Amino acid sequence: MSPLTAPQDSSHSDRANRASQLLATVRPGLQLVETKMKAVDSALFAPLAHAFLDLIGSGGKRLRPALALLSAEVAGMTPSSAAYPRVVALAAAVEMLHTATLVHDDVIDGAMLRRGAPTLNATWSGGSTVLAGNYMFGTAARFAAQTDDIRVIRLFSETLKIIVNGELRQLRDRYNYEQEKSVYYQRIYAKTASLFCAATEGAAILAGLSDAAVKQLRDYGYNFGMAFQIMDDVLDFTSDEATLGKPAGSDLRQGTVTLPFFYYLHRDSGADDLIAYLEEQRLRADEEDATIWDHTVAQVVQEVRATGGVKAARQEALNFLEQARNTLSIFADSPCKEALLGLCDYVVQRNY
Amino acid sequence: MSPLTAPQDSSHSDRANRASQLLATVRPGLQLVETKMKAVDSALFAPLAHAFLDLIGSGGKRLRPALALLSAEVAGMTPSSAAYPRVVALAAAVEMLHTATLVHDDVIDGAMLRRGAPTLNATWSGGSTVLAGNYMFGTAARFAAQTDDIRVIRLFSETLKIIVNGELRQLRDRYNYEQEKSVYYQRIYAKTASLFCAATEGAAILAGLSDAAVKQLRDYGYNFGMAFQIMDDVLDFTSDEATLGKPAGSDLRQGTVTLPFFYYLHRDSGADDLIAYLEEQRLRADEEDATIWDHTVAQVVQEVRATGGVKAARQEALNFLEQARNTLSIFADSPCKEALLGLCDYVVQRNY
Numbered sequence: 001m002s003p004l005t006a007p008q009d010s011s012h013s014d015r016a017n018r019a020s021q022l023l024a025t026v027r028p029g030l031q032l033v034e035t036k037m038k039a040v041d042s043a044l045f046a047p048l049a050h051a052f053l054d055l056i057g058s059g060g061k062r063l064r065p066a067l068a069l070l071s072a073e074v075a076g077m078t079p080s081s082a083a084y085p086r087v088v089a090l091a092a093a094v095e096m097l098h099t100a101t102l103v104h105d106d107v108i109d110g111a112m113l114r115r116g117a118p119t120l121n122a123t124w125s126g127g128s129t130v131l132a133g134n135y136m137f138g139t140a141a142r143f144a145a146q147t148d149d150i151r152v153i154r155l156f157s158e159t160l161k162i163i164v165n166g167e168l169r170q171l172r173d174r175y176n177y178e179q180e181k182s183v184y185y186q187r188i189y190a191k192t193a194s195l196f197c198a199a200t201e202g203a204a205i206l207a208g209l210s211d212a213a214v215k216q217l218r219d220y221g222y223n224f225g226m227a228f229q230i231m232d233d234v235l236d237f238t239s240d241e242a243t244l245g246k247p248a249g250s251d252l253r254q255g256t257v258t259l260p261f262f263y264y265l266h267r268d269s270g271a272d273d274l275i276a277y278l279e280e281q282r283l284r285a286d287e288e289d290a291t292i293w294d295h296t297v298a299q300v301v302q303e304v305r306a307t308g309g310v311k312a313a314r315q316e317a318l319n320f321l322e323q324a325r326n327t328l329s330i331f332a333d334s335p336c337k338e339a340l341l342g343l344c345d346y347v348v349q350r351n352y
Numbered sequence: 353m354s355p356l357t358a359p360q361d362s363s364h365s366d367r368a369n370r371a372s373q374l375l376a377t378v379r380p381g382l383q384l385v386e387t388k389m390k391a392v393d394s395a396l397f398a399p400l401a402h403a404f405l406d407l408i409g410s411g412g413k414r415l416r417p418a419l420a421l422l423s424a425e426v427a428g429m430t431p432s433s434a435a436y437p438r439v440v441a442l443a444a445a446v447e448m449l450h451t452a453t454l455v456h457d458d459v460i461d462g463a464m465l466r467r468g469a470p471t472l473n474a475t476w477s478g479g480s481t482v483l484a485g486n487y488m489f490g491t492a493a494r495f496a497a498q499t500d501d502i503r504v505i506r507l508f509s510e511t512l513k514i515i516v517n518g519e520l521r522q523l524r525d526r527y528n529y530e531q532e533k534s535v536y537y538q539r540i541y542a543k544t545a546s547l548f549c550a551a552t553e554g555a556a557i558l559a560g561l562s563d564a565a566v567k568q569l570r571d572y573g574y575n576f577g578m579a580f581q582i583m584d585d586v587l588d589f590t591s592d593e594a595t596l597g598k599p600a601g602s603d604l605r606q607g608t609v610t611l612p613f614f615y616y617l618h619r620d621s622g623a624d625d626l627i628a629y630l631e632e633q634r635l636r637a638d639e640e641d642a643t644i645w646d647h648t649v650a651q652v653v654q655e656v657r658a659t660g661g662v663k664a665a666r667q668e669a670l671n672f673l674e675q676a677r678n679t680l681s682i683f684a685d686s687p688c689k690e691a692l693l694g695l696c697d698y699v700v701q702r703n704y
Contacts, residue, residue: 104482128523130456130482134489134516141493141509150497153505157493164486171480 018349019061022342025335026069029079029088033065036092036143052132056099063343064098065091067224068199071217073336074328075207083206086147090202093143093156094195100136101163103129108167109254152202159198166190175255175282177275181262185226188233193225200224216327220340223324227347230317233258237304249301253293259316261300263309317348370701371413374694377687378421381431381440385417388444388495404484408451415695416450417443419576420551423569425688426680427559435558438499442554445495445508446547452488453515455481460519504554511550518542527607527634529627533614537578540585545577552576568679572692575676579699582669585610589656601653605645611668613652615661669700 023030037056040049068091077084107129137160144156166187173179173187200221204214233251237260241247251258257265265271278296285293304310321344331337375382389408392401420443429436459481489512496508518539525531525539552573556566585603589612593599603610609617617623630648637645656662673696683689 104486107482108480128460128520130459130485131516131520131523133482134456135513135520137486137489138509138512138516141512142506145502145506145509148502150500150502150505153502154494154497157490157497160490160493161487164483164490168480168483168487171483 018346019063022339022346023061023066025339026066026073029069029084029091030062030065032085032088033062033069033091033095036088037096052135055103055132056096062095063228064094064195064199067196067221067340067343068094068203070336070340071200071203071220072207074331074334074340075204075209075213075217077203077207083208086149086206087203089143089146090152090156090206091199093140093147094199094202096136096140096143097156097160097163098195100133100140101167103133103136105167107133108171147202147206149206151205155198155202155205159194162190162194166194170256173257175279177257177265177271177278179257181259184257184259184262188226188229189222192229192232193222196225196228197221213330216330220324220327223320223327224344224347227317227320227324227344230259230313230320231347234260234310234313234317237261237301238310247294249297252300253297259313260304260309263312264300264304264307267307267309314348321345321347370698371415374691374698375413375418377691378418378425381421381436381443382414382417384437384440385414385421385443385447388440389448404487407455407484408448414443414447415580416446416547416551419548419573419692419695420446420555422688422692423552423555423572424559426683426686426692427556427561427565427569429555429559435560438501438504439555439558441495441498442504442508442558443551445492445499446551446554448488448492448495449508449512449515450547452485452492453519455485455488457519459485460523499554499558501558503557507550507554507557511546514542514546518546522608525609527631529609529617529623529630531609533611536609536611536614540578540581541574544581544584545574548577548580549573565682568682572676572679575672575679576696576699579669579672579676579696582611582665582672583699586612586662586665586669589613589653590662599646601649604652605649611665612656612661615664616652616656616659619659619661666700673697673699 038053040052068087072084072087073079077087141156144153147153147156166189169183170187170191173183197218198221201214201218204217209217235244236248236251236258239248244250247253252261265274278300281296282293285291285296324344325341328337328340390405392404420439424436424439425431429439493508496505499505499508518541521535522539522543525535549570550573553566553570556569561569587596588600588603588610591600596602599605604613617626630652633648634645637643637648676696677693680689680692
């Protein structure tokens with residue numbers, strides 16, 4: 001979950017303003033994306049259209065579409081280019097796919113709240129929510145087809161596969177505390193960074209860049225996306241319910257191992273004892289009282305905060321961002337390049 | 353549900369043989385489709401790969417892929433054509449999309465049995481089933497992209513949208529007994545015929561036919577698909593649990609109005625009374641005992657059988673098939689054309 005759209009507080013609105021400034025240069029393009037996404041088929045029955053628009057509308061800062069638009073412009077395309085509507089289609093496809101996965105995630109997790117607002121899953125039957133997500137998948141596929149570029153369409157469909165595989169692996173790896181760090185990296189690539197890559201690489205392809213330059217923008221998306229997800233995982237430990245719109249430690253509660261916990265677990269030789277303790281508490285929660293697990297998670301969240309796990313994870317995010325910045329060196333200076341660089345700072349500034 | 357794969361009985365195996373003969377001419381192509389569909393990513397964890405292959409493997413006669421292959425050959429393509437693998441990709445995409453919708457339908461309906469076998473939904477959590485369906489959607493999109501033809505990809509993504517919209521409308525229209533016949537036709541086009549159209553039209557495009565000839569093959573798919581679904585709906589009234597793998601009247605039980613019931617309802621002036629009775633029984637079932645609704649449905653199934661509803665519906669299927677046959681008149685005689693004509697007979701022969 002992105003804290004960009006968490007309930008208002010002063011530091012939140014400062015951050016929102018900063019994001020807004022960074023994206024100002026592609027604001028008109030983002031408006032086109034917005035219009036495209038909200039053109040809901042009137043054949044859809046009214047209650048769905050309403051819920052659907054609510055969900056689309058609560059989509060935060062449109063970071064993924066913004067990356068597509070910024071990449072296209074860094075690559076030399078302008079909003080007056082004949083091909084610009086195809087970049088808008090790509091941007092809308094990426095965001096619609098992102099929203100579809102969020103909707104299905106809520107079914108899979110049984111989540112009733114997202115960004116502090118009730119999920120479709122909370123107000124509808126699970127079946128309707130599955131269909132609403134499918135409608136979004138279908139819309140995303142249609143938008144992707146509108147890029148009119150077979151390479152971009154293939155990239156998009158490969159990305160869909162990577163995301164779904166990643167979700168399946170996340171389900172498989174739940175409550176497996178002994179996974180390697182590489183498994184975590186694979187997972188966050190699949191669930192987050194892959195879609196950022198699709199946005200930046202797809203835009204570079206549509207802008208007609210050379211393969212080498214396409215690779216640079218893809219790498220920007222990859223490194224930025226990895227850092228973005230690490231920071232999301234850090235915030236799940238460092239933030240609080242008022243900011244997150246859900247209790248802290250929700251990954252851990254669902255048995256998903258993230259980087260801060262990984263460092264905490266491996267900080268000394270006590271990993272086996274901790275794993276045994278967690279498994280025992282979860283068993284007790286199942287058998288006696290579900291709140292036992294909530295208390296255990298809250299306790300571990302405190303300990304992860306108190307040790308160096310958060311700092312070490314944050315450092316890894318900084319390393320990825322350094323690499324993201326480096327990928328841009330081949331491109332001429334421009335307001336869009338400035339924005340892509342500025343977003344790298346912004347991602348870690350989210351950490352309070 | 354297709355009765356093609358229902359538990360064995362002698363008339364079933366006669367029909368299966370007949371279908372097998374009709375499809376003999378495209379057997380090698382179907383084998384390529386099969387191999388393509390079953391090449392499951394080894395990165396998927398074992399339990400899923402197994403369940404996934406089970407589900408893919410129980411897919412019946414591969415009627416939709418067969419229609420794609422037959423259409424391509426009627427249009428002049430041969431299995432040795434350079435473009436044939438793209439038709440195989442289309443055929444696999446269509447069948448994978450079909451399977452994905454079946455998997456999600458089981459979540460939406462809470463169904464535990466399909467074709468007499470336990471659904472993924474019965475053995476897995478709903479969340480895993482949603483993901484398994486998404487994996488299939490993603491695979492279908494990848495296969496569609498492999499057709500390397502932007503028109504076919506667009507057709508495919510439009511079809512996905514039509515199918516999902518149709519499912520949403522079906523959910524909306526549940527227990528609405530006063531719907532027009534046109535609503536039923538829209539629904540069966542969306543949920544069934546549209547995918548048959550995608551198979552035949554897509555193949556015609558890949559074979560390089562003129563727009564007019566593409567339209568003819570699309571119309572074949574449309575008319576054949578409409579007849580196919582009407583006959584499926586007829587069988588839900590005329591067949592029994594042993595053949596169907598689920599109790600008769602399952603559409604009616606879920607509040608889905610189909611053609612035989614439509615004719616039964618409108619056979620004389622008693623429609624309002626019947627609707628009131630059904631609504632009262634469903635209320636009683638909710639409040640008192642769920643089996644009341646089962647008994648009511650069983651009683652209505654008997655009455656639909658005893659009146660002319662089944663016959664009238666079957667006649668409409670025959671009319672569609674007549675039109676399907678007519679669309680083929682522009683094509684030269686060939687074993688594949690014979691097969692497409694033979695399938696028209698086969699669809700109504702399923703009616704016992």
